[in-house]
Amino acid sequence: MKGFWIRLVRRLAGGLIMVLAVSSFTFFLVHFMPGNPVQTKLNTLLESGTPPLQAEAQVRSMYGFVPHTPLYVQYFHYIWQILHLNLGQSISYAGVPVLHLLLKAMPWTVIMVLTGLFISFIIGIAAGVVASVNRNSRMGDGLTMLSTFLHGIPQFILALGLAYLFTTVFRVFPFGAPYNAAITPGWSAAFLASLARHAVLPIAAYAISGFGGWALAMRASVSSVLGDDYILAAELRGVTPAIRLRYIARNAILPLFTILTLSVGFMFGGSIFIETIFDYPGLGYMINSALAARDYPLMDGAFLMITLAVIIANIVADLLYTVLDPRIQRI
Amino acid sequence: MSADLSTTSEAMKSSHIVCSVRNLTVTYQTDAGDFPALHNVNLDIQQNQITAVIGESGSGKSTLALAMLNGIALPGRVTGGTISLSQHGDVLALRGKALRRLRGPVVGTVFQASQNAMNPLRRIGKQILDLGRSHGYKDPRILLREAQLLAKKMSMDPDRVLTAYPHQLSGGMRQRLGIIMALVLHPEILLLDEPTTALDLLTQSAVLQIIQSIHRERQLTTLLITHDMGVVAEVADTVVVLYAGRVMEEGRTAAVLRHPGHPYTRALIKAIPRLTGSLDQARPLEGSPPDLTMIPRQGCVFRQRCRYRMALCDNESPSLKQLEDGHLTACHWEGQSDD
Ligand SMILES: Nc1ncnc2c1ncn2[C@@H]1O[C@H](COP(=O)(O)OP(=O)(O)OP(=O)(O)O)[C@@H](O)[C@H]1O
Ligand SMILES: [Mg+2]
Numbered sequence A: 001m002k003g004f005w006i007r008l009v010r011r012l013a014g015g016l017i018m019v020l021a022v023s024s025f026t027f028f029l030v031h032f033m034p035g036n037p038v039q040t041k042l043n044t045l046l047e048s049g050t051p052p053l054q055a056e057a058q059v060r061s062m063y064g065f066v067p068h069t070p071l072y073v074q075y076f077h078y079i080w081q082i083l084h085l086n087l088g089q090s091i092s093y094a095g096v097p098v099l100h101l102l103l104k105a106m107p108w109t110v111i112m113v114l115t116g117l118f119i120s121f122i123i124g125i126a127a128g129v130v131a132s133v134n135r136n137s138r139m140g141d142g143l144t145m146l147s148t149f150l151h152g153i154p155q156f157i158l159a160l161g162l163a164y165l166f167t168t169v170f171r172v173f174p175f176g177a178p179y180n181a182a183i184t185p186g187w188s189a190a191f192l193a194s195l196a197r198h199a200v201l202p203i204a205a206y207a208i209s210g211f212g213g214w215a216l217a218m219r220a221s222v223s224s225v226l227g228d229d230y231i232l233a234a235e236l237r238g239v240t241p242a243i244r245l246r247y248i249a250r251n252a253i254l255p256l257f258t259i260l261t262l263s264v265g266f267m268f269g270g271s272i273f274i275e276t277i278f279d280y281p282g283l284g285y286m287i288n289s290a291l292a293a294r295d296y297p298l299m300d301g302a303f304l305m306i307t308l309a310v311i312i313a314n315i316v317a318d319l320l321y322t323v324l325d326p327r328i329q330r331i
Numbered sequence B: 001m002s003a004d005l006s007t008t009s010e011a012m013k014s015s016h017i018v019c020s021v022r023n024l025t026v027t028y029q030t031d032a033g034d035f036p037a038l039h040n041v042n043l044d045i046q047q048n049q050i051t052a053v054i055g056e057s058g059s060g061k062s063t064l065a066l067a068m069l070n071g072i073a074l075p076g077r078v079t080g081g082t083i084s085l086s087q088h089g090d091v092l093a094l095r096g097k098a099l100r101r102l103r104g105p106v107v108g109t110v111f112q113a114s115q116n117a118m119n120p121l122r123r124i125g126k127q128i129l130d131l132g133r134s135h136g137y138k139d140p141r142i143l144l145r146e147a148q149l150l151a152k153k154m155s156m157d158p159d160r161v162l163t164a165y166p167h168q169l170s171g172g173m174r175q176r177l178g179i180i181m182a183l184v185l186h187p188e189i190l191l192l193d194e195p196t197t198a199l200d201l202l203t204q205s206a207v208l209q210i211i212q213s214i215h216r217e218r219q220l221t222t223l224l225i226t227h228d229m230g231v232v233a234e235v236a237d238t239v240v241v242l243y244a245g246r247v248m249e250e251g252r253t254a255a256v257l258r259h260p261g262h263p264y265t266r267a268l269i270k271a272i273p274r275l276t277g278s279l280d281q282a283r284p285l286e287g288s289p290p291d292l293t294m295i296p297r298q299g300c301v302f303r304q305r306c307r308y309r310m311a312l313c314d315n316e317s318p319s320l321k322q323l324e325d326g327h328l329t330a331c332h333w334e335g336q337s338d339d
Helices: A002-032 A037-047 A052-063 A071-083 A098-133 A138-152 A155-169 A189-226 A229-236 A241-278 A283-292 A296-324 B008-016 B061-068 B096-102 B124-134 B141-153 B158-163 B171-183 B201-217 B229-235 B253-258 B263-270 B311-315
Strands: B017-030 B033-046 B050-054 B076-085 B107-110 B189-193 B221-226 B238-243 B246-252 B321-324 B327-329
Touching: A002 A037, A002 A071, A002 A296, A037 A052, A052 A296, A098 A138, A098 A189, A098 A241, A098 A283, A098 A296, A138 A189, A155 A189, A155 A241, A189 A241, A229 A241, A241 A283, A241 A296, A241 B124, A283 A296, B017 B061, B017 B221, B033 B050, B033 B061, B033 B076, B033 B221, B033 B238, B033 B246, B050 B061, B050 B229, B061 B076, B061 B189, B061 B221, B107 B171, B124 B141, B124 B158, B124 B171, B141 B158, B141 B171, B171 B189, B171 B201, B189 B201, B201 B221, B201 B229, B221 B229, B229 B253, B238 B253, B238 B263, B246 B253, B246 B263
Parallel strands: B050 B221, B050 B238, B107 B189, B189 B221
Antiparallel strands: B017 B033, B017 B076, B238 B246, B246 B327, B321 B327
């Protein structure tokens, strides 16, 4: 158990460093971007007749830094603000704190991504086991081909295809918006049902885009575990097929946790396309519209949130690995 | 060959034969073609005896063990022969549940790589419970109590080793636990594939003693696979010498050690420092161990490494013939030598 805590603290420290690195990167990116947006905003305010002091205060509250103080002062000021969760104010939603916008957008993305991830993980693992155990049979080969195919389709094409097929060709699901606007939000059954119906396609887009990768990885992992001595030994000790399969599955799933890291990043990245296509007011949608409106504070904040989400997911995956693999705790 | 084995003296003892292997041939398919890892092997395992199978690496020992559990899988194939157990019929015909009931309750196995023969993610005790569930024990915890007693007897702390994960134990402990996992199901036959190979000499002799005492206590029938003539001399009642998948010699251990009939057996005995007395007298075997693809298809398979090679050896493969009662050897050479 001591190993667990040491590991947790180490991972949290690593996560904090990661957040600082990403914020620093954004700071310098915005700062050195051609047509420096901070300077531009300041100039616009000055030109429109705002008194210099007031203009500076306004820019500071938007971006967290003012152009004509020394760079390092700006930098530390900016980082200091971030550590206090002050992400500035949005430009396109004038005057609204970025944090406020992000906290409202966050649940949409996190719930959709995690649900999609969970479904793709479960189905992918089952498919991988079936494909591996039935290698050299038509079903196994078919599953492998399907996985390879789905793994190769870009997420936005998949999302567009799903949207076109199930909202236009077959009008099975509603298109756009997270729920029917005619229903008042609340804990009513009608509202929840509408929420669920609208969520089917975007979640399917996440799940299908992740499925192939899991299935292929699991297939390879099962094949390697099948060749391990303890599986043959269990078989020759006469264990039931169910117990044998459990031994195989648990040992084969373990290495997949290292890919979970990559997959979470991939899924959150995909939210930019999927939320835009299905009109969901999540982080991805926010990034896309902030990009269009040159709303840099909002963009930075959204990137930071996604970074944070990926880091947290990584820590959770890592700790899960520690719990599942008894050999880790020795290190 | 089987005619030789069913001589009258053998037939008299046949009531005590627990397992008899007849004309067993196992082939492995490789890119270079099909090669027999076992070729027309005959073998009788007597009740309450320790029978040793000895041979160099690649001689087909593990293949024989696998075949006895009907566990030969592709690229291997049993292409001929039978393995019959006195109570259970032909092992090679068993399928599904009947086969599962053979593995464990009838033939208990300790694996060559016992170090790696346990699920790394499950505590040893849990794995023993899995065995109980698999073999229809109403209360699988009976097996745990049994394992505790055995662990104590093998001078281990039962609570510690049964709640441990495999990686938390030493090689010698894992080996002993491998033996325990075979014994908790009370098998009639104990099959040990090189149970002491990965161990240092002290642990090795401790494990051998444990095997011997449990064999006696439970009146087991034991098949011990090894490449070490020293181990044979220490524990085996009967020995079968395997080379390139063929039986070269078999007989009572004392007789075979005293008057080895086959040049290969002689070389194996010479290779053991503990038997010859001193280290500089020990002579390693000349030539390289058999490689399936290099085994001659005709004549004696050992002739390329044999110092008594004759013209006859190139053409005709020697069949097993009796030297004395129950002591058989497959060699054309008949002269005596005492080098
Ligand atoms: N899966 C396989 N595919 C191809 N050839 C195999 C396979 N398994 C075993 N063989 C071959 O069969 C022969 C006998 O192998 P086996 O494992 O029975 O030898 P062994 O006597 O147990 O050797 P060792 O002392 O090294 O364990 C060897 O030549 C080996 O190369
Ligand atoms: Mg072997």
